[in-house]
Amino acid sequence: MKRRDLLKLAGLSAVVAGGVPGFLNKEVKAREYTPPPGALTAKRWGMAIDIRKCWEHPECRDCIKACHHIHNVPEIPEKKKEIKWIWKDEFEHAFPDQPNEFNDVLLQGKPFLLLCNHCEHPPCVRVCPTEATFKREDGIVMMDYHRCIGCRFCMAACPFGARSFNWVDPRPYIREFNPEFPTRMKGVVEKCLFCYERLEKGQIPACVEACKHKALIFGDLEDENSEISRVLRSRFSIRRKAELGTGPSVFYLIG
């Protein structure tokens, strides 16, 4: 066969082969897709937690309740299988690296409110093989639960224990569900998503809204006039394991 004929034949086969799946991926109509009008936007979302206010109300769990209710987070009694998006733990566990022994005495045993830090350089994103975990332009470390294959690489990579794995079907453990939000299924990892679904509708995160003591401040870290930027400039704050270089966007106001 001449080279020319071969090329013709190859071209023809390509057309024939390409024509078959063509009708399957028929162009989907849509004139266009747009972001939702009225959404809250930022260059880099962050949170400051006035943890001293939390200490004044040790019984308060309003933020946790609000978050876990609206996101259909199950309450699984078995500790090893529990799912948490936002929770409390004591200082020594949250900040195992504090170098100052006197600070340690001051803060020893104090409860800290913990959640995903929406790191600037998130290791969870780097290891996710399916890009189910990815970083949005606005700094939110997002999860596309549709894509999660449950490999748990991200859980190994996250130095903050911010991620939970669904060892069992979570549904039986959800007492009152929110019909506006999905659940997850067995075999999928989940975590706090900074209420992306509320920001889209122009609402602030559920935990921030639920806190009647105004201990949670949410805003744009790159806007120097935002409340969070102002408070971070004027008060002393710490971040969890900052020396690891992941760049947490959650700050704890302790001074």
Place this chain on the structure above:
Amino acid sequence: MYNRDKVIPGIIIFVLFAAFPIWWGHGKSVPPPKPELPKGKCVESKEYMRAHHMQLLNIWRNKAIREGMRVYVSSDGSRYWIGLQNGCMKCHHDKSKFCDRCHTYAAVKPYCWNCHIPPETKEFKPPKRSALLKLFGIPERLTGNSSHHEYEEH
């Protein structure tokens, strides 16, 4: 041929058995599914949705979750909030009378509902005790499933 009296009936029985689905279903037809349609119009034409809703939903989930494009401007210029629970199912109030009718007929099992909650759901079933535990009468408290962990305040 040896054993002709066994081999031939054997072959006949085998052929009848293998062809079972053909002669069993012969002459019968299953009525086509009748999904319950809500009033008003869908995001695109009925014909288009019937043929392509799966591709559209697939694109929707990527657009909404991965690109933040939550609003669909349809071919006639109307705007719709993208979402399964908060979009589609706001009109299609009952999954069992809409989605399931055709999906059961076509024997497809999309896994949307492993996570998304159908609008007709009233509550989730409580956790089942495993059959094995029940069989041996092992009380729940021995399995570590009963003690509810609360954070202890300091």
